[in-house]
Amino acid sequence: MACVALSTCFPTSGADDKPVDRFRQLDEIWPTPNNLRRPSGAPGKDYWQQxxxxxxxxxxxxxxxxxxxxxxxxxxxxxxxxxxxxxxxxxxxxxxxxxxxxxxxxxxxxxxxxxxxxxxxxxxxxxxxxxxxxxxxxxxxxxxxxxxxxxxxxxxxxxxxxxxxxxxxxxxxxxxxxxxxxxxxxxxxxxxxxxxxxxxxxxxxxxxxxxxxxxxxxxxxxxxxxxxxxxxxxxxxxxxxxxxxxxxxxxxxxxxxxxxxxxxxxxxxxxxxxxxxxxxxxxxxxxxxxxxxxxxxxxxxxxxxxxxxxxxxxxxxxxxxxxxxxxxxxxxxxxxxxxxxxxxxxxxxxxxxxxxxxxxxxxxxxxxxxxxxxxxxxxxxxxxxxxxxxxxxxxxxxxxxxxxxxxxxxxxxxxxxxxxxxxxxxxxxxxxWRWMDEGLNSFVQFLSEQEWEDGYPSRILDPARRAPFISYLSRTRKLPIMTTADSLISGGYNAYSKPTLALSILRESILGRQNFDFAFQQYARRWMFKRPTPFDLFRTLEDASGRDLDWFWRGWFYSTDHVDISVKDLTRYTLDTRDPEIEKPRKKAERARLPAPVMTEKNKSIEKLVDRKPELKDFYNDHDEFAVLPGDRKDYEKVIKALEPDEKELLRTKGNFYVAEFENIGGVVMPLFLKIEHADGSIRELRLPAEIWRHGDRVISKLIVSREEIRSIEFDPQDELADVDRNNNRFPRLPREKVFQLQKRKKEKNPMQKARDAKKTEE
Ligand SMILES: [Zn+2]
Structure with missing residues (x-):
């Protein structure tokens, strides 16, 4: 065992600001493979059972x-x-x-x-x-x-x-x-x-x-x-x-x-x-x-x-x-x-x-x-x-x-x-391990229910059952899925719903149906009439799918973290053409867009000293700092001359360079599924694998090159990844939508009224 307590191995986010390797390999805590249980997750040649x-x-x-x-x-x-x-x-x-x-x-x-x-x-x-x-x-x-x-x-x-x-x-x-x-x-x-x-x-x-x-x-x-x-x-x-x-x-x-x-x-x-x-x-x-x-x-x-x-x-x-x-x-x-x-x-x-x-x-x-x-x-x-x-x-x-x-x-x-x-x-x-049968079985139950009829109200899909479950995921008083059966709290969510959701996400959004189904079937067939451990399951699903999923088991099975990814910020970069005929007017326009200070507006009506004494004015009173001067043009020619033809071409690149920033608030790393809406109403979808988080466990950024102007970016637009706070999934934010109801207070009768009523009934 490499770690004494789970919290040392799997710190939840926000504990401190030390970086956490969300992709740290699990071999160090999994049992060493042998001839009974192989590193592939299959039973070995010496496997036996009574x-x-x-x-x-x-x-x-x-x-x-x-x-x-x-x-x-x-x-x-x-x-x-x-x-x-x-x-x-x-x-x-x-x-x-x-x-x-x-x-x-x-x-x-x-x-x-x-x-x-x-x-x-x-x-x-x-x-x-x-x-x-x-x-x-x-x-x-x-x-x-x-x-x-x-x-x-x-x-x-x-x-x-x-x-x-x-x-x-x-x-x-x-x-x-x-x-x-x-x-x-x-x-x-x-x-x-x-x-x-x-x-x-x-x-x-x-x-x-x-x-x-x-x-x-x-x-x-x-x-x-x-x-x-x-x-x-x-x-x-x-x-x-x-x-x-x-x-x-x-x-x-x-x-x-x-x-x-x-x-x-x-x-x-x-x-x-x-x-x-x-x-x-x-x-x-x-x-x-x-x-x-x-x-x-x-x-x-x-x-x-x-x-x-x-x-x-x-x-x-x-x-x-x-x-x-x-x-x-x-x-x-x-x-x-x-x-x-x-x-x-x-x-x-x-x-x-x-x-x-x-x-x-x-x-x-x-x-x-x-x-x-x-x-x-x-x-x-x-x-x-x-x-x-x-x-x-x-x-x-x-x-x-x-x-x-x-x-x-x-x-x-x-x-x-x-x-x-x-x-x-x-x-x-x-x-x-209650989850090993309840979780896997509830997952296949879900697949089976969805083949019963369209819209079958399964535990992870039915809105009335899904909402309280998703809010459970961000509860602090809970244990990892990898908890022994007798110690479970909220066993229904922990051993049934959470593994179902996790495997369903793995199937639909990470491995894809075909790859997942192949790997899952391998597990079932390898261990038919035999006794698998969790590690045989994890290893088989990685071995047969060709994907290192240690990060996924860490997030979903070993930690109590949840998914909450925020689109934190969006910055547009415009390429400086170095051409004064373009850049100076652009800077001027930028300056003009700045709001005028309130006091400047209010002070306009006050008569100023230089108006009374024009002799105090000089060159700078009428100087336009954004005017293109001959020296500017000469400098530009120098810059252009020093460039290779392909570099000149690059300087003329049209388009917008956006840097989007994402924050991992919940702790579980997930792929970044992004819906990008442009100013002209057109939509672009990006599906970035979870491995993007290997560059930073808390905040990462992505460069998005776009011809069109971006109006908004939304993470996980189809709610595939069980993000517990969807309000921070969009940049810019939209208001939260809620409904409130007016209540009428019921007035209780006083003892005199009750006594009078009782007397009436007697009569
Ligand atoms: Zn059961």
């Missing part, structure tokens, strides 16, 4: 809202290291009464506490959450020694797990499912009072192998609420639920003949060939199912290959639709599951949005590699797992909905399904 396969049997108790499971884990040690112990994560322990997440939570804003907020606090106080581990044993059934360390479990191995070998062991467990309507969770249940049914969205539910990596060894970040990274592996999961439940899950259903009706299976076959969603369970059927009484249980068997996690949803309330489509060389089945409360929005948009997402993301990255992709409506606001996503938006009870709900639903489906790529396949570590 693997974990699971066979899980799990049973839902719908009456008690508990899950009980037994799992067999086969862990492959592909690392070059021998392992003395193994770590598993028990994310449910986040809901234990003494969890660090709960103990370190701070007080809510008591002045704005809602009924729902207080209900949540009281529920959390009383909830008996957490994994109860009932057995950890090896493949021959002998108990393994283990320790519970908060939200992680350490198995002490009797013998070192050698490099290149594998171990199989079993874990039994159970836990109480949290009420997702009372607690902010990523998996839980929703209870519908009207019909007495439950809907479960189950995630982060079984003990999962922690990641062991070439950059950090074993994961040592306990769950404080941030997401996770895991190893890829194959899953066989058998889910036992009440006999009238419908289950949606990661992977392919292996036993449809045991759990689906003949009609449902026929409709699914039809859906595979349809270019519209086909209802597998329609509204009427779902309403009937709601009042059914379960007869025994059914076990749904799922299989998923090469995924990093497994989630499922189950309820008797589900409507269900499906649509098959071709992606690359694979048949994919898109499906949605929702309760009747999701109508009419869900049947109209969910599966369509899922298919749209898979097609657009595949175009910008790589073809979706799994057989199914699912969207489930339930209590979870928005969360992704391999092949399955949860999202909560629903219409009002009367079936109407706001514009915000409509686009909120489409947007969150695109977002969560988009997470299939980042981080479910491009497996970045969410617990360390």
């Amino acid at each position: 693997r974990a396969d699971y066979v899980i049997d799990v049973t839902l108790d719908d009456a008690k809202q508990t899950l009980t499971g037994t799992e067999k884990i086969t862990y492959f040690n592909n690392s070059p290291d021998g392992l003395d112990y193994l770590w598993l994560q028990l994310d449910q322990n986040r809901y234990e009464t003494d969890s660090h997440d709960w103990l370190t939570s701070t007080a809510p804003d008591m002045s704005e506490l809602t009924y729902k907020g207080l209900k949540g606090v009281l529920y959390r106080e009383g909830f008996q959450g957490g994994h109860k581990i009932t057995s950890v044993r090896n493949s021959s059934g002998r108990a393994l020694k283990y320790d519970l360390i908060h939200t992680m479990l350490r198995i002490r191995l009797a013998e070192k797990l050698k490099s290149g070998s594998r171990i199989t062991f079993h874990v039994d467990w159970k836990f109480n499912i949290p009420n997702a309507k009372s607690l902010r969770v990523r998996g839980g249940y929703e209870f519908f009072e009207e019909d007495g049914n439950y809907l479960y969205a189950i995630a982060q539910w079984f003990p999962r192998m922690c990641a062991y990596t070439d950059v950090h060894g074993w994961q040592n970040k306990q769950t404080l609420g941030s997401e996770f990274t895991l190893e890829f592996g194959d899953y066989e999961v058998n889910i036992t639920v009440p006999g009238d439940h419908i289950v949606a899950a990661t992977g392919e259903l292996r036993n449809p003949e045991n759990v689906l009706t003949q009609t449902q299976r026929a409709r699914l076959r039809q859906a595979r060939r349809s270019d519209r969603p086909v209802m597998i369970i329609n509204l009427d059927e779902a309403k009937t199912n709601e009042s059914s009484k379960p007869k025994g249980t059914k076990t749904w068997e799922f299989e998923a290959k090469r995924v990093r996690d497994f989630a499922f949803a189950t309820s008797r309330k589900f409507l269900w639709d499906a649509q098959g489509f071709r992606q690359g060389n694979r048949d994919v089945l898109a499906m949605s599951y929702w309760p009747k409360e999701g109508e009419p929005l869900w049947s109209k948009y969910s599966t369509e949005a899922v298919v749209h997402t898979v097609k657009t993301y595949s175009k910008f990255t790589f073809d979706y590699p799994y057989p199914v992709i699912i969207s489930v409506n339930g209590p979870i606001p928005g969360m992704e797992y391999p092949m399955i996503t949860f999202q909560s938006p629903r219409p009002e009870e009367d079936g109407t909905y706001s514009k915000r709900t409509k686009y909120g639903l489409i947007g969150v489906i695109i977002h969560e399904v988009g997470h299939s790529w980042f981080p479910m396949i491009v497996n970045s570590d969410e617990r360390r």
Whole structure:
């Protein structure tokens, strides 16, 4: 590490007047490339990662809202290291009464506490959450020694797990499912009072192998609420639920003949060939199912290959639709599951949005590699797992909905399904870097939304959402994008909107679409089913685009600076022809243009001494200093004589020489996009690369040669670069435009009037 504190490495502008090298290379703070991670940003020949396969049997108790499971884990040690112990994560322990997440939570804003907020606090106080581990044993059934360390479990191995070998062991467990309507969770249940049914969205539910990596060894970040990274592996999961439940899950259903009706299976076959969603369970059927009484249980068997996690949803309330489509060389089945409360929005948009997402993301990255992709409506606001996503938006009870709900639903489906790529396949570590999946995913979500319809109200384009975000960028209380997940403040702006905006600017205004898209696709393909770090991303985008972008990462990802570039000044230079016949009259005219001093005007009427005594006048009283004298002409001839022919030509150059001055107020250097308006109304546009700032980090100037007279210069006329103060973008300045409203003060009744009114009502 070259620097102790970020502020030393990345001073914000205005700290002092020492020059800052905005283009200083980042190699000095990036990890040294090796044979696992190359300087190009690609994985190297020695790249390795671990693997974990699971066979899980799990049973839902719908009456008690508990899950009980037994799992067999086969862990492959592909690392070059021998392992003395193994770590598993028990994310449910986040809901234990003494969890660090709960103990370190701070007080809510008591002045704005809602009924729902207080209900949540009281529920959390009383909830008996957490994994109860009932057995950890090896493949021959002998108990393994283990320790519970908060939200992680350490198995002490009797013998070192050698490099290149594998171990199989079993874990039994159970836990109480949290009420997702009372607690902010990523998996839980929703209870519908009207019909007495439950809907479960189950995630982060079984003990999962922690990641062991070439950059950090074993994961040592306990769950404080941030997401996770895991190893890829194959899953066989058998889910036992009440006999009238419908289950949606990661992977392919292996036993449809045991759990689906003949009609449902026929409709699914039809859906595979349809270019519209086909209802597998329609509204009427779902309403009937709601009042059914379960007869025994059914076990749904799922299989998923090469995924990093497994989630499922189950309820008797589900409507269900499906649509098959071709992606690359694979048949994919898109499906949605929702309760009747999701109508009419869900049947109209969910599966369509899922298919749209898979097609657009595949175009910008790589073809979706799994057989199914699912969207489930339930209590979870928005969360992704391999092949399955949860999202909560629903219409009002009367079936109407706001514009915000409509686009909120489409947007969150695109977002969560988009997470299939980042981080479910491009497996970045969410617990360390939230922006690596949220930022990249929100960026591709933006591209996908813009292919949904013209003017789609995306987070960085919709004026109502853009304005507060742009003002956030110049806030002083914020952290760089390169901040670890648990420490983020204003995470929505920091990890989602800001990277989206930055990448969008990089694509549209710095690299150009073609060059950016090529480089971005390289990153996605290189790290598909692997685990990239931020440095692998930065390096790949530079290596594949042929541009040193260290300045861009410095400004946008490592600093809290913002874009505010001012057109500070504009000076017109006119070439001195040295010809007295031209220059003297010009100087005379210049003098005449100077305003006459006020007192000179006022003193005109006073009789002057030399008028009374003309004998005091001499040569200078009538001398015209701008008159061309024979000596002037001789001097000029001398000058001309000494010039080469091309120099004489240059002296006759017509035109205006303008020097424009630009000030970098915000700190982030950006290209200079200039709109130059001439006196005759014509427009000239200049696009100067950001590297112009290598000549000065605060103020730089540019010579603009122009035949026409310049009336104004505007920086970033199309608002491409997210300048936070557009008022100083133009020279000369224009007034700021604002609207004000008149208010009428309401007069409050005095106690006498109130008493009189009360008496009147009594009568
Ligand atoms: Zn997300």
